[in-house]
Amino acid sequence: MDFTAQLQAYRARIEHGLDTLVPAATTRPARLHAAMRYSLEAGGKRLRPVLTLAAADLFGGIAESKIENLRPATAGTNTGPAAAGNGAKSKTQNALPVAVALECLHTYSLIHDDLPCMDNDDLRRGRPTAHKQFDEATALLAGDALLTLAFQLVGRHYAGSPALCAALTREIADAAGSEQLIGGQMEDLLAERKADATAAELEFIHRNKTGAMLTAALVAGGLCGGATESQLTALREAGRHLGLAFQIIDDILDATADTATLGKTAGKDARAGKTTYVKLHGLEASRRHAREQSDAAKADLARLPGGAPFLTTLVENMAARTR
Amino acid sequence: MDFTAQLQAYRARIEHGLDTLVPAATTRPARLHAAMRYSLEAGGKRLRPVLTLAAADLFGGIAESKIENLRPATAGTNTGPAAAGNGAKSKTQNALPVAVALECLHTYSLIHDDLPCMDNDDLRRGRPTAHKQFDEATALLAGDALLTLAFQLVGRHYAGSPALCAALTREIADAAGSEQLIGGQMEDLLAERKADATAAELEFIHRNKTGAMLTAALVAGGLCGGATESQLTALREAGRHLGLAFQIIDDILDATADTATLGKTAGKDARAGKTTYVKLHGLEASRRHAREQSDAAKADLARLPGGAPFLTTLVENMAARTR
Numbered sequence: 001m002d003f004t005a006q007l008q009a010y011r012a013r014i015e016h017g018l019d020t021l022v023p024a025a026t027t028r029p030a031r032l033h034a035a036m037r038y039s040l041e042a043g044g045k046r047l048r049p050v051l052t053l054a055a056a057d058l059f060g061g062i063a064e065s066k067i068e069n070l071r072p073a074t075a076g077t078n079t080g081p082a083a084a085g086n087g088a089k090s091k092t093q094n095a096l097p098v099a100v101a102l103e104c105l106h107t108y109s110l111i112h113d114d115l116p117c118m119d120n121d122d123l124r125r126g127r128p129t130a131h132k133q134f135d136e137a138t139a140l141l142a143g144d145a146l147l148t149l150a151f152q153l154v155g156r157h158y159a160g161s162p163a164l165c166a167a168l169t170r171e172i173a174d175a176a177g178s179e180q181l182i183g184g185q186m187e188d189l190l191a192e193r194k195a196d197a198t199a200a201e202l203e204f205i206h207r208n209k210t211g212a213m214l215t216a217a218l219v220a221g222g223l224c225g226g227a228t229e230s231q232l233t234a235l236r237e238a239g240r241h242l243g244l245a246f247q248i249i250d251d252i253l254d255a256t257a258d259t260a261t262l263g264k265t266a267g268k269d270a271r272a273g274k275t276t277y278v279k280l281h282g283l284e285a286s287r288r289h290a291r292e293q294s295d296a297a298k299a300d301l302a303r304l305p306g307g308a309p310f311l312t313t314l315v316e317n318m319a320a321r322t323r
Numbered sequence: 324m325d326f327t328a329q330l331q332a333y334r335a336r337i338e339h340g341l342d343t344l345v346p347a348a349t350t351r352p353a354r355l356h357a358a359m360r361y362s363l364e365a366g367g368k369r370l371r372p373v374l375t376l377a378a379a380d381l382f383g384g385i386a387e388s389k390i391e392n393l394r395p396a397t398a399g400t401n402t403g404p405a406a407a408g409n410g411a412k413s414k415t416q417n418a419l420p421v422a423v424a425l426e427c428l429h430t431y432s433l434i435h436d437d438l439p440c441m442d443n444d445d446l447r448r449g450r451p452t453a454h455k456q457f458d459e460a461t462a463l464l465a466g467d468a469l470l471t472l473a474f475q476l477v478g479r480h481y482a483g484s485p486a487l488c489a490a491l492t493r494e495i496a497d498a499a500g501s502e503q504l505i506g507g508q509m510e511d512l513l514a515e516r517k518a519d520a521t522a523a524e525l526e527f528i529h530r531n532k533t534g535a536m537l538t539a540a541l542v543a544g545g546l547c548g549g550a551t552e553s554q555l556t557a558l559r560e561a562g563r564h565l566g567l568a569f570q571i572i573d574d575i576l577d578a579t580a581d582t583a584t585l586g587k588t589a590g591k592d593a594r595a596g597k598t599t600y601v602k603l604h605g606l607e608a609s610r611r612h613a614r615e616q617s618d619a620a621k622a623d624l625a626r627l628p629g630g631a632p633f634l635t636t637l638v639e640n641m642a643a644r645t646r
Contacts, residue, residue, distance in 0.1 A: 023501060028527075029509040032501055112467060117459035136440035140463070141509050144435060145501035147467065151474045152500050155493030166488035170478030177475050178346060178355055178468035186352040186464050204351075 003313045007050065014049045017100040021153060035134045035142035036149070039107050042125045048106050048217040049099035051311070055221025055235055056095035058305050095224035097157035098168050101150035102217050105176050108146035109213075111139055113185065147176070167223050175216035184209030197275035203244075206277075211243020218242075218311075231304060238300035242315060245293035249321060251277040252286050294319040326636045330373065337372045340423040344476060358457045358465035359472070362430050365448045371429050371540040372422035377637070378544025378558055379418035381628050418547035420480035421491050424473035425540050428499050431469035432536075434462055436508065470499070490546050498539035507532030520598035526567075529600075534566020541565075541634075554627060561623035565638060568616035572644060574600040575609050617642040 001009065018040055025034040114121040114129040115136065122132050131139035150172060158165035175181060188205045191197035197205070218235040227235065254269045255278040269276045278286045297315050301308040324332065341363050348357040437444040437452040438459065445455050454462035473495060481488035498504060511528045514520035520528070541558040550558065577592045578601040592599045601609045620638050624631040 027502065029501075029506050029513065031513065032506060032509040036501065108467075112463060115463065117463060137512055138509070140435060140438065140440060141505050141512075144431075144467075144470065145505045147470055148496055148500045148505065151492055151496035155489060155496045159489055159493065162485035162489040165492065166478060166482055166485040169474055169488065169492050170482065173471055173474035173478045177471045178352075178359065179350065182464050182468045182471065183352050183355060186355040186461070189460055189464075190352065190354065 003310060003317075006054075006310055007314075010050045010053045011046050013053065013096060014046045014099060014103065017049075017096045018103065021097060021100045021157075022104070022149065031134070031138060032141055032145060035130055035138050036146055038133060039111050039124075039130050039142060039146070040103065042107075042127055044125060046103060048102040048213055050314075051214060051217040051239075052095050052099035052102055052221040052224075054308075054310050054314070055218045055227075056225040057221075057310075058308055059222065059225030059227050059231070095221050097153045098172070098220045098224060099217075101153040101168075101172060102213065102220065104146040104150045104153070105172065105181075106213060108143040108150075109176075109181060109185070111143040111146070115139060118185075118189070150176075164223060168220055171219055171223065172216050175212040180208045180212035184212065191275060192272075197280075199280050202275055202277065202280060206244055206247035207240070210247045211240055214243045214246065215239025234300045234303045238297045238311070241293045241297035241300065242318075245290050245297060245315070245319065248277045248286055248290040248293065249318060252283065252290060253321065254278075255283065290319060326633060326640075329377075329633055330637075333373045333376045334369050336376065336419060337369045337422060337426065340372075340419045341426065344420060344423045344480075345427070345472065354457070354461060355464055355468060358453055358461050359469055361456060362434050362447075362453050362465060362469070363426065365430075365450055367448060369426060371425040371536055373637075374537060374540040374562075374634070375418050375422035375425055375544040375547075377631075377633050378541045378550075379548040380544075380633075381631055382545065382548030382550050382554070418544050420476045421495070421543045421547060422540075424476040424491075424495060425536065425543065427469040427473045427476070428495065428504075429536060431466040431473075432504060432508070434466040434469070438462060441508075441512070473499075487546060491543055494542055494546065495539050498535040503531045503535035507535065514598060515595075520603075522603050525598055525600065525603060529567055529570035530563070533570045534563055537566045537569065538562025557623045557626045561620045561634070564616045564620035564623065565641075568613050568620060568638070568642065571600045571609055571613040571616065572641060575606065575613060576644065577601075578606065613642060 022037060022040060023033045025037050027033045110124060111130045113119055114124055115131055121129050123129060127133070129139070130142055134142070151169065154165060154168045154172065158168060177183070178186075184205050184207070187201060188209055191201055191205060215236055216239070218239045219232055222232050222235045251269065254276065269279075277289070281289065294315050298312055301312050301315070304311075345360060345363060346356045348360050350356045433447060434453045436442050437447055438454055444452050446452060450456070452462070453465055457465070474492065477488060477491045477495065481491060500506070501509075507528050507530070510524060511532055514524055514528060538559055539562070541562045542555055545555050545558045574592065577599065592602075600612070604612065617638050621635055624635050624638070627634075
């Protein structure tokens, strides 16, 4: 299967997983679940869950029988068909619940980030943000609920493989915690307030606000696939470089692309007086650093089984956007 | 040890656990960790973690060697002394990290509940609420971080006992999720908006907003202590009745006690036009129902080893407040 077909296949699996693993919009309280689904259904690239499924696919996988895959542990809380993705026989099937969990975490962080007390954004991917479509209290609770759902999914769907369940819980909780994802958000807020961030502060923000969850997505896939310690290290290193490349490229695009190409308002960072990679290092050095980071990510991926061709192409395509 | 001395001993252990297991206020980002600690240090009864430690104490406990108790799994994220509570040799020591996790979850729900878009409270336990002391964005992120920290603590400190780790993750995530704790918050908001809630709606709110986490606290203790399935069921039933009793008693006190006795503003619910148990059922029936629920909780506790004297007295003392 070529890259594009594989990417589409992963995304289709993820959409199916989101639909079946997240409580139905009719589940009480309906307004809360409708808001959770509204934000999840806004789409986006599904980058994090794609990384998880692709990383899991690199390895032999853990015996299906050991994982209570897509089978809810408690009767009362199931809301979708019990055997989501039936027929999709693949070892990445194991990784689907945690892939969905990562998308829930990403979506929660966007909902809370958009709130009036944070970035105060009215639009997200061309649609009203959650607090505009519903109201602030509902958006706040929908974010809280998506954050919690990530751990419900891990607790429920890996119950038959407790060591995997424990490792996934630790991995994604630490990545989402106060010293990584949320720490990055907080430092980002503080940097905005004082207008001038240093290079070290910007790297802290990028590494934690973006890099932590990309890394956790790759490592979670590796854990589901049964990667060895040294393979997990390669995934972790690749995630770190990918996260920095991703954020530098985002800053370059904000400074150079037009709004139509970007699919979101261009030049927003500069107008907001926000410290970006481009502002600190200039366009030339930023392009060079983005290239260095994506090359480093590719070097890490090359150490994985088969040279991880899908993930390598993903990194190359991302880097190609800035030329 | 008599009841009061035991309660004090549990609380001292919990304060110590909070201090050593939550990142120091100097950990980067310092403002975020300071806000998390500010809210945790506001005090309160520590009811949930007390329930956890007391429930764990009823049983034989799981071999210490199987639990990486208070020893962080990853070096980089430790911020306090590695061996918190050294010298406090007790089988409930095992239960301390999840007891702290439950207090983190409770505190996060209070911080978010106090935000302007929710209850918009300026004071909590006589001190400025988190968003008043810091700012809204910091309070939002501190709540998110405490919610996440609960799962970091479970993932980290029970790594050596993966089955326990997985069971605790599932138990507390489901209790805190969109169909229980957050669901109760959402229904509470919706009920306030329409001013008149039905008895069934009020019971849904009470059962989920309060009962779910009290139940999870007892069950988490039982899991740490090594309770059997039928003992876990007794704890679960006791938690359900305790949760309802607790909430009815809270409504009775709001209607009858003066502010000084209560330690918070009395009559607030009635003035806010909020539907309470007393408003729906009258004072007489409310007192009877509170008694029925606390008696039912005591009957469940009586099925546990030794008749669970500490927990039984806890329930009796709570019920006695309304007479």
